[in-house]
Amino acid sequence: MPRPRTSETRQRILDAALELFLEQGVQQTSLRQIADRLGLTKPALYYHFSSREDLLNSLLQPLVADIDSVLAEDEHGTTSDPRDLLGRYFDVSYRHHALTTLMLHDLPTLNELGYIDQVLTWRRRLVAVLAGPNAGVAERARAIVALGGLADCLVLLDDVPEHELRAAALDAACAALGSTSGSAAEEQPR
Amino acid sequence: MPRPRTSETRQRILDAALELFLEQGVQQTSLRQIADRLGLTKPALYYHFSSREDLLNSLLQPLVADIDSVLAEDEHGTTSDPRDLLGRYFDVSYRHHALTTLMLHDLPTLNELGYIDQVLTWRRRLVAVLAGPNAGVAERARAIVALGGLADCLVLLDDVPEHELRAAALDAACAALGSTSGSAAEEQPR
DNA sequence: GTCTATAATAGGATAGAC
DNA sequence: GTCTATCCTATTATAGAC
Incomplete structure (x- = not known):
């Protein structure tokens, strides 16, 4: 099957972020918490999003x-x-x-x-x-x-x-x- | 006149905090910003409130x-x-x-x-x-x-x-x- | 009641190896 | 694509002088 426009990991990051944002608020959620929930590290997030703000906007x-x-x-x-x-x-x-x-x-x-x-x-x-x-x-x-x-x-x-x-x-x-x-x-x- | 139950400075801190919280949100407001608006320093705030959370609750x-x-x-x-x-x-x-x-x-x-x-x-x-x-x-x-x-x-x-x-x-x-x-x-x- | 100075911690973000 | 290591900055909070 063809490569999806939005990569799988990218979507998993968005999903995890949304979950955490709803649980505890956006400002109260750090990139570290998002990465931890997925078993990733912070730099991995920066491969998919240029900044925290980019993630929010996406x-x-x-x-x-x-x-x-x-x-x-x-x-x-x-x-x-x-x-x-x-x-x-x-x-x-x-x-x-x-x-x-x-x-x-x-x-x-x-x-x-x-x-x-x-x-x-x-x-x-x-x-x-x-x-x-x-x-x-x-x-x-x-x-x-x-x-x-x-x-x-x-x-x-x-x-x-x-x-x-x-x-x-x-x-x-x-x-x-x-x-x-x-x-x-x-x-x-x- | 008698000493007010809530000191004047304490009330000024609460007022300034409320203003800033409304302008830019609670989490986006630091104790430093509150102190700056009043021409005070952070430790002065801690004289009146035991913690940031105490200020919020008050x-x-x-x-x-x-x-x-x-x-x-x-x-x-x-x-x-x-x-x-x-x-x-x-x-x-x-x-x-x-x-x-x-x-x-x-x-x-x-x-x-x-x-x-x-x-x-x-x-x-x-x-x-x-x-x-x-x-x-x-x-x-x-x-x-x-x-x-x-x-x-x-x-x-x-x-x-x-x-x-x-x-x-x-x-x-x-x-x-x-x-x-x-x-x-x-x-x-x- | 307010200050200077500083500790302790955590955040976003980047360099460079793999 | 993901990692380790690190930088820079900002935060809350405290110690101790005035």
Whole structure:
């Protein structure tokens, strides 16, 4: 079989790093700990990554790319149902839920890596798509509650099966939004 | 006037530390930076705090004590209106909003300090008070969205005056809960 | 209460052998 | 691709003078 684009060891390093980062935080994890977990030494890591920062960036890149692509899609769509939009945001977050948890719980590290503007811009764009670009405080608060709540559900209810979690989280988020299409199951016309 | 219980310098150290922690994260802030900001040296800090960890704990203690007291109150109350309960939670978080932001954005540090169980227990108790002890996934999700959303509003809408922010955040949180008393201003009977 | 000086440790990173 | 050995820097923390 052909040589993989991302070498096997490189991927094992990324996996071990993610595990340790989730267990004890990014800043609290040294290159030595990552190497030890794999039975390697620090210099071996430097063969695969030019620096600690390079490792971090390589880890986050897939999530960053996916979120950006989903957002770009929604910003070009004509008018989309809020529940569909929140659903796409839930799905992309769930797909990378380890990375999502990491980004959500370690803002100082994101700041050091220069991703803070990225994250704030995401939030701003999402709020704009959900509540409109010139929304007042009330509407922005509803969008913030819906979006923050979705992410919190993903992290805090991780023992719930995906399908059930998705429905419950989206129902709650849509209710916060005041969306008319609160739940697909219990629509009630006024 | 009498000698203050917390010496002036001790308080200045705590203030400077909080500022730096918010700017660049807890782990990224060294004792040297804190001392420099005050025109002191590291050993001076050790006169006031026995260790770096002691400083951290002293900083968080007021918030921890306040939240615990509010929670204990609500758990002994007979039956409380959800909006009142969320309001008390908003108020105590707002009163310490710098510390709230810090705790929310630096979970790894809280973990290292042993506060993670504290925070998870808070969340569990709040969800229990809001949704009942034996709530299903749907109700727990709604409580999580309401609580997480409140905190997010506090951090992300920090340019909004307290009174307006409080009303908007509580409206959105109550809507997420599905509370019947959504907004005091725009009640509409079905 | 604050200083100078220093110990002890650990981090990221590199050189060069294999 | 991975190793041993090492450099440089920064950190927490302490001893002892003022």
